Amino acid sequence: MLETLLTLLWSFVKIGFTSFGGLSMIPLISHEVVSNGWMNLSEVSDIVAIAEMTPGPLGLNCATFAGIHAAGMVGAVTANLGVLMPTLTLTAVAAAFFQKVQKSHRMEEILTGVRPVCIGLLLGVVASFCQTNYVVNSAVSPQAIVIGLLDAVLLFKWKVSVPKVILLSAVLGLFLFRLG
Amino acid sequence: MEKKWKKMLTLFWQFFQFGCFTFGGGWSIIAQMQKLYVEKEKTITSQELLDITSVGRSLPGTMIGNVAMLYGYRVGGFLGGFLCVIAMITPPMLVLSVITYFYTLFKENLWVMSAMTGVRAAIVPIIASAAVNMVKGAFRFPPCFVLAAAAFALYLFFNVSCVMLVVMGIIGGLLISEYYERKGAGHRA
Numbered sequence: 404m405l406e407t408l409l410t411l412l413w414s415f416v417k418i419g420f421t422s423f424g425g426l427s428m429i430p431l432i433s434h435e436v437v438s439n440g441w442m443n444l445s446e447v448s449d450i451v452a453i454a455e456m457t458p459g460p461l462g463l464n465c466a467t468f469a470g471i472h473a474a475g476m477v478g479a480v481t482a483n484l485g486v487l488m489p490t491l492t493l494t495a496v497a498a499a500f501f502q503k504v505q506k507s508h509r510m511e512e513i514l515t516g517v518r519p520v521c522i523g524l525l526l527g528v529v530a531s532f533c534q535t536n537y538v539v540n541s542a543v544s545p546q547a548i549v550i551g552l553l554d555a556v557l558l559f560k561w562k563v564s565v566p567k568v569i570l571l572s573a574v575l576g577l578f579l580f581r582l583g
Numbered sequence: 584m585e586k587k588w589k590k591m592l593t594l595f596w597q598f599f600q601f602g603c604f605t606f607g608g609g610w611s612i613i614a615q616m617q618k619l620y621v622e623k624e625k626t627i628t629s630q631e632l633l634d635i636t637s638v639g640r641s642l643p644g645t646m647i648g649n650v651a652m653l654y655g656y657r658v659g660g661f662l663g664g665f666l667c668v669i670a671m672i673t674p675p676m677l678v679l680s681v682i683t684y685f686y687t688l689f690k691e692n693l694w695v696m697s698a699m700t701g702v703r704a705a706i707v708p709i710i711a712s713a714a715v716n717m718v719k720g721a722f723r724f725p726p727c728f729v730l731a732a733a734a735f736a737l738y739l740f741f742n743v744s745c746v747m748l749v750v751m752g753i754i755g756g757l758l759i760s761e762y763y764e765r766k767g768a769g770h771r772a
Contacts, residue, residue, distance in 0.1 A: 493644070
């Protein structure tokens with residue numbers, strides 16, 4: 404149990420320190436939780452959807468979800484603390500030297516390299532989700548592809564909000580896979 | 584002394600409330616802080632909130648956690664920051680725990696499974712649109728494209744850990760910025 408908690412903490416400390424905002428956390432989280440066997444890729448998809456529909460930032464929601472899967476409520480608290488580690492240490496130091504940090508260009512220079520890497524990682528994770536999320540009962544599912552294409556149009560062309568897209572996809576899923 | 588504890592308690596309660604309404608991304612918490620601290624209590628100016636947000640966003644970790652720490656530290660030192668962070672993450676953690684419980688309970692249910700299959704089909708376009716939204720301003724110099732391509736390939740085909748790739752980005756970013764700064768300085772001279 405203690406070993407699981409320590410692994411969990413270390414995983415989410417790594418995720419915390421290497422994530423710079425929003426969905427760019429997904430590749431990191433996906434890599435850590437899948438390789439440790441806490442979640443599979445489908446569950447990672449599910450948690451992304453759930454995290455987008457509920458309050459709280461994605462990283463913390465994933466931490467709660469994976470933490471509970473790995474070690475129950477204690478696991479959830481541990482994983483949350485892990486993600487928050489940079490906030491509780493680095494940001495606290497930054498707060499103490501706020502004027503200096505604000506004027507420094509170092510962070511901007513770092514982000515110059517980190518942002519492109521995040522985009523590359525996001526595209527990488529999209530590619531791996533393509534291989535799992537459109538396969539139902541080990542066959543490529545035309546229905547799932549139709550839902551995906553429709554969602555792409557809604558998101559890119561009509562700028563429909565993410566929670567609405569998720570809700571619509573759930574309803575479509577019910578019709579196409581259960582009632583169809 | 585008593586006054587200090589009252590202040591801390593107020594801070595905790597305010598951020599607890601913020602935490603209840605942080606749907607998607609966390610920009611809503613900035614909006615709530617703007618309403619309460621800038622417009623109503625006038626404890627900070629809108630420019631200061633903007634500064635806190637931009638520093639919070641550029642540091643690693645979750646953006647709103649960082650913002651909570653920066654604001655809390657300003658009002659009540661490390662303890663203030665710590666309380667703000669804990670207060671803000673408690674509501675989403677409780678909500679998610681309940682949801683995780685039900686998810687585990689119902690994920691074998693055929694109706695839930697069908698709905699989730701639909702939802703999974705939405706994840707690829709959602710992440711793709713997040714990546715596209717990040718593109719603006721992300722490629723400051725030509726070598727940034729190389730970094731993105733390298734990260735993509737190393738992640739997907741060589742299973743290199745993300746931590747290593749982000750470290751690669753940090754080093755790459757420093758080197759690229761330094762190079763172009765010097766080049767720029769050379770031009771001016």
